[in-house]
Amino acid sequence: MKITNTQELYNNHNLFKETKEKETKKIIVCAGTGCVAGGALDIYDEFERLLGEKNLDGKVDLVKEVEDISLKKSGCPGLCEAGPLVRIEPGDILYTMVKVEDCKDIIDETFGHDKPLERLLFNVDGEVYVSKHSIPFYINQSRIVLEDCGEIDPESIEEYIANGGYLALARVLDKMSPKDVCNEIVESKLRGRGGGGFSAGTKWSQVLSYESDMKYIICNGDEGDPGAFMDMCIMEGIPHSILEGMIIAAYATKAKEGYIYVRAEYPLAVKRLTKAIQQARQYGLLGKNILGTDLSFDIHINQGAGAFVCGEGSALIASIEGERGMPRVKAKRTVEEGLWKKPTVLNNVETFANVRYIIMNGAEWYRSHGTENSPGTKAFSVTGNVNNTGVVEVPMGTTLREMIFDTCGGIMDGKNFKAVQIGGPSGGCLTEEHLDMPLDFDSLTEVGAMIGSGGMVVMDQDTCIVEVARFFMNFTQNESCGKCVPCREGTKRMLEIMEKIVAGKANMRDLDLLEELAYTVTETSLCGLGKTAANPVLSTMKYFKNEYIEHIVDKKCHSKVCEALKTIIIIPELCKGCSKCARICPADAILGKVRETYTIDQDKCIKCGACIESCAFHAIEEV
Amino acid sequence: MLTSEMIETVDTIINEHDNNQSSIISILQGIQREYRYLPEEALNYVSDRMDISSSKIYGIATFYENFSLEPKGKHIIKICDGTACHIRKSQPILDALRKELSLSEDRITTDDLLITVEMVSCLGACSLAPVVNVDGVVYAKMTPSKTQALVRKIKEGQLSEDN
Numbered sequence: 001m002k003i004t005n006t007q008e009l010y011n012n013h014n015l016f017k018e019t020k021e022k023e024t025k026k027i028i029v030c031a032g033t034g035c036v037a038g039g040a041l042d043i044y045d046e047f048e049r050l051l052g053e054k055n056l057d058g059k060v061d062l063v064k065e066v067e068d069i070s071l072k073k074s075g076c077p078g079l080c081e082a083g084p085l086v087r088i089e090p091g092d093i094l095y096t097m098v099k100v101e102d103c104k105d106i107i108d109e110t111f112g113h114d115k116p117l118e119r120l121l122f123n124v125d126g127e128v129y130v131s132k133h134s135i136p137f138y139i140n141q142s143r144i145v146l147e148d149c150g151e152i153d154p155e156s157i158e159e160y161i162a163n164g165g166y167l168a169l170a171r172v173l174d175k176m177s178p179k180d181v182c183n184e185i186v187e188s189k190l191r192g193r194g195g196g197g198f199s200a201g202t203k204w205s206q207v208l209s210y211e212s213d214m215k216y217i218i219c220n221g222d223e224g225d226p227g228a229f230m231d232m233c234i235m236e237g238i239p240h241s242i243l244e245g246m247i248i249a250a251y252a253t254k255a256k257e258g259y260i261y262v263r264a265e266y267p268l269a270v271k272r273l274t275k276a277i278q279q280a281r282q283y284g285l286l287g288k289n290i291l292g293t294d295l296s297f298d299i300h301i302n303q304g305a306g307a308f309v310c311g312e313g314s315a316l317i318a319s320i321e322g323e324r325g326m327p328r329v330k331a332k333r334t335v336e337e338g339l340w341k342k343p344t345v346l347n348n349v350e351t352f353a354n355v356r357y358i359i360m361n362g363a364e365w366y367r368s369h370g371t372e373n374s375p376g377t378k379a380f381s382v383t384g385n386v387n388n389t390g391v392v393e394v395p396m397g398t399t400l401r402e403m404i405f406d407t408c409g410g411i412m413d414g415k416n417f418k419a420v421q422i423g424g425p426s427g428g429c430l431t432e433e434h435l436d437m438p439l440d441f442d443s444l445t446e447v448g449a450m451i452g453s454g455g456m457v458v459m460d461q462d463t464c465i466v467e468v469a470r471f472f473m474n475f476t477q478n479e480s481c482g483k484c485v486p487c488r489e490g491t492k493r494m495l496e497i498m499e500k501i502v503a504g505k506a507n508m509r510d511l512d513l514l515e516e517l518a519y520t521v522t523e524t525s526l527c528g529l530g531k532t533a534a535n536p537v538l539s540t541m542k543y544f545k546n547e548y549i550e551h552i553v554d555k556k557c558h559s560k561v562c563e564a565l566k567t568i569i570i571i572p573e574l575c576k577g578c579s580k581c582a583r584i585c586p587a588d589a590i591l592g593k594v595r596e597t598y599t600i601d602q603d604k605c606i607k608c609g610a611c612i613e614s615c616a617f618h619a620i621e622e623v
Numbered sequence: 624m625l626t627s628e629m630i631e632t633v634d635t636i637i638n639e640h641d642n643n644q645s646s647i648i649s650i651l652q653g654i655q656r657e658y659r660y661l662p663e664e665a666l667n668y669v670s671d672r673m674d675i676s677s678s679k680i681y682g683i684a685t686f687y688e689n690f691s692l693e694p695k696g697k698h699i700i701k702i703c704d705g706t707a708c709h710i711r712k713s714q715p716i717l718d719a720l721r722k723e724l725s726l727s728e729d730r731i732t733t734d735d736l737l738i739t740v741e742m743v744s745c746l747g748a749c750s751l752a753p754v755v756n757v758d759g760v761v762y763a764k765m766t767p768s769k770t771q772a773l774v775r776k777i778k779e780g781q782l783s784e785d786n
Contacts, residue, residue, distance in 0.1 A: 034748050037761035080750030226705030226745035264652075264689050265746050267759065305648055305687030308744070322645035324686040381749060383707035389750035421706065457706045471709055475744060481686070 002284040004292040006170040009161070016162035025069040025111065026089040030150060032076025032236055033229075033268055034390075035083040039100065043084055046103040047071050069111060075237015075272075077150025078391040079137050082122060087132060087150075094132035095120040124409065137388050140407040142369065144377050145353045146393045149237035154272050157279040160240040166285055168356035172248050173293050176359075181252035182208055185355070187363035189375045194220055194311075194348030195423065195452045195528075197374070197441035203345055206335040207253040210343040215255035217246050217297075218339060218346045220316060221262040221269065224308040225424025226475065228455025230379035231349040233391045235262065235269035238353065239276035243299060245352030247290065248359060249345050250297040258299040259339070261316050264306050273301055308479035312527045313338075313346050315481070326481045327527035348453065350379055370396030374440035378454055384420075385412045385460035397438040400430060404458055415460040419543070423452025425472040425479075426532035428539030429465070448539045450532070464561035465544045466551050470498040472536035476529065487530030490521035494537065501548065503564040504555040511548060515541065566607050566622050572597045574619035581611035581620060625664040632657055633665050637672060644675060647683060651690060659699075660691040696732045696739035698777050701756040702770075705745030708753040716753060717742055719767035723774055738777060 003009050029035075029044045048071060077085060082096035086106065093116050095106060102120060109117045122129045129135045143149075152159040160166070172181055186201030207215060219242060223231040234242065246258045262270050277299055280286040288296045302320050309315045310325040317339050319325035330337075338344025354376060358366045367375040374396040380403065383389045387409030394403060400420060404410065411417050419429045422439075428449035430437075437443055444450050459468065477491040497514045500506040518534035518541075525531045541548060550556050557565040570581070570590075575597045582590040582598055589605040592598030600611075612620045636653035640646035647669075654665050661684055670677040684690045702708075702717045720726070720740050724733055732739040748754045751763035755770055762773065 033746075033761065034750050034763075037748050037751055037754065037763045080748075083750070223747075224745070226709075227707045227749055228745075229747040229749055232747045265743070303649065303652060305652060306689035307687050319648065320645075322647040322683075324682055326686075383749035383752065384710050389707070389752075424706070455706070457710060459710060463710060468706075468710070471706070479744075 001282065004284060006174050006291050009166060009170050009291060013161050013164070013167060016158045020159065020162040023068075023070045024090055026072060026087075027069060027106075028072045028074045028087040028089070028151075030075075030077055030083060030085040030087075031073035031154075032080070032083075032150075032233065033266075034076065034080035035085055036268070038084040040084040042100050043086065043098055043103060044071070044073060046100045047107070050103055050107055069107075072153045073155070074151060075149045075154045076233045076391060077132070078141075078146065078233070078393075079122075079135070079388060080390040081388050085150075086120075088116075091116070092131040092133055094122060094129075094135065096122050137390070137392070137407055137409070140394070140402060141392050142377055142395055143393045144357055144369070145234070145241070145350060146237070146379060146391065148241070149233060152238070154237050154239055155275050157240060157276070157283060160238070164360070165240050165356070166244055168359035169244055169247055169251075169285070170291065171359055172251055173291055173295065178208055178252045178254060181248060181359070184363050185252070185358060188358045188366040189363075189373070190351065190354055190358060190366065191374060191376075191441060192348055193350035193354070193378065193453070195426070195450060197451065200347055200351050203335050203347070204249060204252050206333075207255070207343045207345050210336055212343050214257070214340070214342045215253055216339045216342055216344040217249045217253070217255045217258040218316070218320070218344060219246055219258065219260040219349055219352055220311065220313070220346060221260055221266075221349045222304050222311040222316060223263060223266075223349070223453055224311045224479075225426070225453055225455045227383050227421075227457045228381050228424055228453045230381045230391045230454050232266050232269055233379070233381075234349050234353050235266065236272050239269075239272045240280070241353045241356060242273070242349055243276055243280050243286070245347075245355035246299060247285065247295075247297055248355050249347070249352065251295050253343070253345055255343075255345065256297060258297060259302050259320055260299060261302045261304060261310070261320060263304045270301060270303060277301070307481070308475075309481045309527070309529050312529055315527065316346070317344070324481075326483045327529075329526065350454075371438065371440045373442055378439075378451065380454045380456050382408050382456045382458065384456075384458040385415065385463070386410070386458040387412055396440045399436050399438055401435040403439075403456075404435075408458075411458065411460050413460075415462065418459045418461050418463055419465060419540075420459065421457045421468065421472075421536065422455070423450040423535075424455045425475045426450065426528065426535055427452045427455075428535045429459075429468075429543060430539075431543045448535065448542065450535070462559050462561075464502075464557050464559040465540050465547050466498075466557070467502055467559075467561050469536050469540040470495070470502050473498045473533075476533040480529065480533070484524075484526040484530060486521050486524040487526065487533060490517055490525075491530070491533050493517055494521065494534065498537070501551050502557070502562045504551065504562075505564075506552050508549075508552060511541075511552060560622060563607060567602060568600055568605055568607060568609065568612065568620060568622055570598050570600055571619050571621065574617050576617055576619070578616070580614050580616070584610050584614045586610065625668055629662070629665055630668060633668055634672075637669065642673060644673060647673070647675060647680070648687070651680075651684060655690060659695045659697075660693060663692070693732070694736060696736050698737060698758055699739045699741065700770075700774070701741050701743045701746065703744075703746045703748070703752070703754045703756065704742045705749060705752075707749035708745075711752040713753040715767050716755065716765055716770050720770055720774065723771050738774065 086095040086098045182205040190200045191197040307325045310319045314328040315325040370376045379393045421429045473495045477495045480487045482488045577595040579594050587606045589601045755762045755765045
């Protein structure tokens with residue numbers, strides 16, 4: 001059914017909204033990547049079976065009760081740690097860690113006896129939370145972009161429209177000129193959520209200012225930072241909000257074609273976006289003469305093929321053009337010569353998802369959130385050694401402490417906080433001293449980190465920071481495209497030194513060389529990947545230099561992570577001299593006589609740990 | 624060897640993309656979906672048919688990590704080594720799996736072409752770290768022994784191919 005004018009869209013909105021309001025009893029199963037991995041689809045099937053069964057089996061009372069329960073799938077509500085998640089309306093009840101066996105009880109208790117099933121409710125230290133929005137994880141967030149994520153069915157355009165979707169587009173078409181739209185976005189001070197933090201409105205205005213027969217809108221969904229998945233969450237949970245943002249951008253800049261570049265590792269996002277595009281076309285929201293106006297715009301999906309560097313703008317464009325995804329030296333900026341040398345708006349997923357809220361509520365409203373120079377909210381994915389991992393959306397300027405300890409429930413197993421790596425392999429690490437620093441684009445750059453796309457990996461006391469730096473170096477080295485020498489060779493040499501350090505084979509001169517290389521790579525690389533590749537090394541060296549020195553001089557890794565630096569010893573007081581360990585040692589490194597204390601020849605020991613397992617008296621340990 | 628079936632398959636894929644040179648990456652993805660790798664003869668055929676030099680196709684096929692010029696196993700196990708999985712100990716899972724299947728960093732596919740083991744960076748299920756993806760299905764909070772059990776299931780044919 002094609003909608004041919006904006007009035008019809010408003011009518012549809014009212015109609016869908018009424019229908020939606022009539023559905024009072026709902027079972028909403030999270031069908032994000034995380035919960036699906038936990039078995040959410042089996043849970044959905046079980047509910048479907050149970051509801052079908054109940055309708056048939058003649059229990060009159062209950063049939064009446066369950067007849068009008070609607071069963072839905074949703075995108076990710078963010079609390080992935082506690083998944084699979086099932087939400088119940090009315091009552092905003094959130095059930096966590098649901099299993100297939102629980103489905104029957106959920107229906108019987110919640111709907112049959114009208115009381116929540118306590119054993120599945122979220123609880124911390126004995127305190128039980130019935131409603132989703134009472135859980136500290138949600139109380140401390142301000143979900144604007146992610147408001148509908150986890151609430152609506154991502155595969156239903158009707159639900160999106162019922163919740164006010166595409167009304168921003170209607171407003172733009174009815175009341176605003178392209179220039180007005182650009183100005184509104186400029187005034188909102190919306191900054192690109194992909195990492196750079198460049199003003200989105202400025203990009204749009206510049207693209208509008210160039211005359212060209214063809215202009216493009218590209219959405220960067222190549223979220224390659226390991227540990228970041230909020231863009232995935234948006235693509236899977238509220239795909240239409242990205243399309244709406246892109247269509248508005250097309251109107252504002254007079255672009256005719258759009259591309260969404262999605263990582264190959266996100267098959268579900270591709271599926272949901274593809275479906276959303278089909279639905280939007282059917283409704284006349286994409287294609288020729290959108291909503292009966294002169295605006296014609298269509299969107300294609302490009303799947304990545306596994307290259308981190310394609311998150312870089314010019315490499316991404318090369319990839320869409322069917323080339324090796326290598327960054328290009330840009331004489332002119334993307335806004336002037338982007339895809340196929342035409343003016344191009346290139347924004348990140350989250351940036352586009354912000355647009356509809358700015359249009360509906362105005363730039364001033366938007367600026368009332370967040371900080372002066374970084375307004376709005378930001379979605380972060382918080383992972384690592386933290387209790388409530390998942391996706392959170394907080395106003396810019398929120399502190400790390402609030403995010404990690406209040407929202408995400410603190411460090412796992414009561415351990416101590418050590419550091420947080422923010423911005424993935426391009427970012428840096430922040431320590432205890434930064435916990436109360438407000439997070440925004442500028443404050444992070446000042447301390448040598450960056451917001452990046454918003455990936456945040458929390459590390460506890462048992463994490464070896466040097467090994468983590470090696471891990472990131474290994475990642476960027478692998479992903480270096482090889483075009484420019486500083487990045488190709490520099491990251492390789494840096495990685496070699498990092499490997500020497502964790503193997504206990506480096507000396508202090510290596511550390512100086514590492515630092516020098518780090519600055520050279522930063523200053524001379526062609527693209528963002530190389531320019532930021534040294535950040536993890538530099539920032540960990542800045543805050544944890546003692547750990548580097550410990551690895552180099554003392555040949556020790558106190559977190560006991562670095563294999564080569566472990567020492568295995570026999571505790572003399574506990575050793576009974578049974579000789580079992582000496583017989584089991586594959587390297588003949590254990591010396592001694594029966595009934596006397598055995599010792600380990602450290603030069604011969606290969607640290608396999610076979611002796612530790614073999615000792616019945618727990619007399620052997622790693623130090 | 625280039626068979627008529629292969630020509631037909633590759634032609635269908637090329638036609639789906641209107642023989643468009645800039646769609647070469649999607650075309651290669653289509654071929655790989657079909658054969659689980661990029662057979663040399665198929666690439667040469669694409670080169671002829673689409674008038675793209677084989678060196679350029681080779682350049683693209685070797686640039687992107689998802690493309691493989693070697694045949695892959697019937698089942699593909701991807702071990703996530705994104706930051707979150709790394710910190711929650713994904714390496715021991717890889718080590719255990721390689722040991723179980725006598726594989727190494729250079730030898731990633733078993734001789735009987737049953738299983739390929741790959742390390743990948745971030746599958747986006749960081750909350751459930753460490754995760755393992757077998758034939759597109761994500762398994763959460765894995766351990767070396769849970770993964771080994773999974774492999775035994777594959778070997779015994781209990782894990783259906785299409786899930």
